[in-house]
Amino acid sequence: MKVFKLFFKIARAKAGIIILYIGIFLAICFPLVHSSKDKMDFEEASITVCVINEDQTEASRALVDAIAQRNRLTDLPNDKQKIMDAMFYEVVDDTVVIKKGFEARLQEPSGDDEEPLFTQYKMRDTYQTAMVEQYLNNYIRFVKVYTAEGDTLTEACEKAGAELAKEAEVEIVTPPGQEAPDQNYTDNFALYFRFLPYLFIAIMVNVLSTILTSLNRKDQKMRIECSSVKMSSYMSQIFLGSGVFTVLIWGIFMVSGMIVYGGVYQGLHCALAVLNAFIFAVIAALIAILISSFNPNGTVVNMIAQILGLGMAFICGAFVPQTMLGDGVNMVARIFPVYWFEKANDCLAGIQKGDLSDVGLCFLAEGLYIVLLVVLIVILSARRGGLVRQKKAAAQA
Amino acid sequence: MGDTVVKIENLVKKYKELTAVDHLSLEIRKGEVFGLLGPNGSGKTTTISCLLSLLAFDEGTIELFGKTMTPTSYDIKARIGIIPQNVAVFDELNVYENIDCFCGLYITDKAKRRQYVDEAIAFVGLQDFTKFKPKKLSGGLLRRLNIACGIAHKPELIILDEPTVAVDPQSRNKILEGIEELNKNGATVIYTTHYMEEVEQICSKIAIMDHGKKIAEGTSGELKRMIKNTETVTIEMDEPDQALVETLNRLESVYEVKWEAGKLKIYLAGGEHNLLDIMDLLRTSGVRFGQVTSELPTLNDVFLTITGKELRDKD
Structure with missing residues (x-):
């Protein structure tokens, strides 16, 4: 098992790269998975508002109280420059000046060229300032409706304030077909698995490819061919080394996943996600083996790893979910194995419509990639063997 | 065996x-x-x-x-x-x-x-x-x-x-x-x-x-014995006249005399005291000369003799 040991001695020299990838990945993934737990909660927006009451009447004070029910009030002097400064430094989000004569004009019938009852200062149009504007308009409309129906101004202001103080009743509804099919494998945790293709490709290409390139470098291989080690044994030990390395990398990420998950994986969907990750780890390993058969140098390997890893991750839905990608992009992405990994993962987490038969189809597609890659590696190895012999021969001649 | x-x-x-x-x-x-x-x-x-x-x-x-x-x-x-x-x-x-x-x-x-x-x-x-x-x-x-x-x-x-x-x-x-x-x-x-x-x-x-x-x-x-040359004597001197070249050629072991790049090259095959004989001849002819070197044949000479080309480019 000398070649097998040699494989892992070379791999040991690359341990730094693996640790770096795992460390950075976990550091990013852990908070990401856990911070997204409450993303479906609803909370009413509240902003800091300064209300300057120039009218100082019962109706204007009622409006100030109404605004205070939904927002935080703060005081500012009635000076435009100071108000704008406070808004620039984001001390307040919005400033409303209730103009003198507010109460009197509130009782007048509405006209077409009516002068505004308020002055609203704002630095820019945001949804908060729009909300305040809408609130004020609604308030005035309600008061006018209630007074038109015979209520006194005090009663109308009270009723309008009470009406607008009501909190919206919000029910979070998951669209049909998008319910989490297995509560053990939520869409939050599926994030961890979603990023794995990039990691697997980056590590396999950067590490496995360079190990194999080292072992297959012409001069080193010649030395091994001249030794008493049988070539069949040499090849099988390299194959075994690659297999064990793949399982190790997959295993490390599955165990790291448990740290993020908070225990041992539970349920069928988790098991299928783990299987999906294993199938993809094999695909990444085969891509690395395929690349190594071209004997690239370190810079080229790193470049290929980044292009393949990032390119497929972006286009196939690792960084942006497939549901948010355009139809054209998804259509093109189908030619890459990462697409099928992500689709299976999304179906398992309920992010995309799909049942277990769809997941099975994705596994089948990934399996076809494995067959295709194996065939390519065999063909290239055979062709390369012939080419190397020809080149060697030509060089020596 | x-x-x-x-x-x-x-x-x-x-x-x-x-x-x-x-x-x-x-x-x-x-x-x-x-x-x-x-x-x-x-x-x-x-x-x-x-x-x-x-x-x-x-x-x-x-x-x-x-x-x-x-x-x-x-x-x-x-x-x-x-x-x-x-x-x-x-x-x-x-x-x-x-x-x-x-x-x-x-x-x-x-x-x-x-x-x-x-x-x-x-x-x-x-x-x-x-x-x-x-x-x-x-x-x-x-x-x-x-x-x-x-x-x-x-x-x-x-x-x-x-x-x-x-x-x-x-x-x-x-x-x-x-x-x-x-x-x-x-x-x-x-x-x-x-x-x-x-x-x-x-x-x-x-x-x-x-x-x-x-x-x-x-x-x-x-x-080295496969080739004719057994010694090459190189002498730094002015270009010799034809008479001197002919005199040198008449020495028993000399088989070729060449004037190359300001040096006279005398190729010898066998014989004894060749260098002394050449020195005596030059002195009696009144020829002024500088550095004199005698080289034994190398494998490059063997290769050159057999193939007509140098074994490798001169460094």
């Missing part, structure tokens, strides 16, 4: 139209340091590759240790050490690990291997660099590591393919001394090079190759 280590008979290796090795026959006996000398592209490395069964050949037979060599002759391969032209070590492993790795391809017993690796490190003088990665080593130290990787398992036949290319003089001497010591310890050595000085220094037998053919074989002395 019980003591024949390598026997090559009528070896032919063709690459399409090109015949890289052309009916080559060699016999290398136990304990010899056999030099395979020839210019680049003369077929030396192809011969070695065929010898090691790394290349299939078209005609001929190759026997090592009395057995036919095939790609699966692992028992024979176990008795051979190869030191390739390029440094063939793993950049990821340090000096000790590299030697241990290649030694481990032959020696499975750990204790024995440790001893062999330590001996190989001491042999090439890399004791102070065992923890160094190859990238930290100088060119000369790298070559020594390359050699240590090939000899650690104590092979009976050591094949060195141009091991001193691009090596500083100090490391070159160390390598050549090492090869002589390996030979003294009982190893048979095949040494391919295009440096004739090295071959003359360490090889007990030499085969000169050109265009895939063996053009001469023998000891250094035997090869």
Whole structure:
């Protein structure tokens, strides 16, 4: 098992790269998975508002109280420059000046060229300032409706304030077909698995490819061919080394996943996600083996790893979910194995419509990639063997 | 022949139209340091590759240790050490690990291997660099590591393919001394090079190759005796007149006189006291001259005489 040991001695020299990838990945993934737990909660927006009451009447004070029910009030002097400064430094989000004569004009019938009852200062149009504007308009409309129906101004202001103080009743509804099919494998945790293709490709290409390139470098291989080690044994030990390395990398990420998950994986969907990750780890390993058969140098390997890893991750839905990608992009992405990994993962987490038969189809597609890659590696190895012999021969001649 | 280590008979290796090795026959006996000398592209490395069964050949037979060599002759391969032209070590492993790795391809017993690796490190003088990665080593130290990787398992036949290319003089001497010591310890050595000085220094037998053919074989002395020239006298002087050239030509051992680049070259075949005779003649003729040198023939002269070209470009 000398070649097998040699494989892992070379791999040991690359341990730094693996640790770096795992460390950075976990550091990013852990908070990401856990911070997204409450993303479906609803909370009413509240902003800091300064209300300057120039009218100082019962109706204007009622409006100030109404605004205070939904927002935080703060005081500012009635000076435009100071108000704008406070808004620039984001001390307040919005400033409303209730103009003198507010109460009197509130009782007048509405006209077409009516002068505004308020002055609203704002630095820019945001949804908060729009909300305040809408609130004020609604308030005035309600008061006018209630007074038109015979209520006194005090009663109308009270009723309008009470009406607008009501909190919206919000029910979070998951669209049909998008319910989490297995509560053990939520869409939050599926994030961890979603990023794995990039990691697997980056590590396999950067590490496995360079190990194999080292072992297959012409001069080193010649030395091994001249030794008493049988070539069949040499090849099988390299194959075994690659297999064990793949399982190790997959295993490390599955165990790291448990740290993020908070225990041992539970349920069928988790098991299928783990299987999906294993199938993809094999695909990444085969891509690395395929690349190594071209004997690239370190810079080229790193470049290929980044292009393949990032390119497929972006286009196939690792960084942006497939549901948010355009139809054209998804259509093109189908030619890459990462697409099928992500689709299976999304179906398992309920992010995309799909049942277990769809997941099975994705596994089948990934399996076809494995067959295709194996065939390519065999063909290239055979062709390369012939080419190397020809080149060697030509060089020596 | 019980003591024949390598026997090559009528070896032919063709690459399409090109015949890289052309009916080559060699016999290398136990304990010899056999030099395979020839210019680049003369077929030396192809011969070695065929010898090691790394290349299939078209005609001929190759026997090592009395057995036919095939790609699966692992028992024979176990008795051979190869030191390739390029440094063939793993950049990821340090000096000790590299030697241990290649030694481990032959020696499975750990204790024995440790001893062999330590001996190989001491042999090439890399004791102070065992923890160094190859990238930290100088060119000369790298070559020594390359050699240590090939000899650690104590092979009976050591094949060195141009091991001193691009090596500083100090490391070159160390390598050549090492090869002589390996030979003294009982190893048979095949040494391919295009440096004739090295071959003359360490090889007990030499085969000169050109265009895939063996053009001469023998000891250094035997090869030099194959050519007419036994001595070349070079004299710094003004251009001689025709009369002086004719007088020199009439000397018994002189067979050619040439005026080249401000120097008079007198080629001699056999004879005794040639230099004294020439000096006397110049003095009596009243010729003024400067530096006088006398050179014995080299293997390059042998190669030049046989092929009409230099063994390698002048440095």
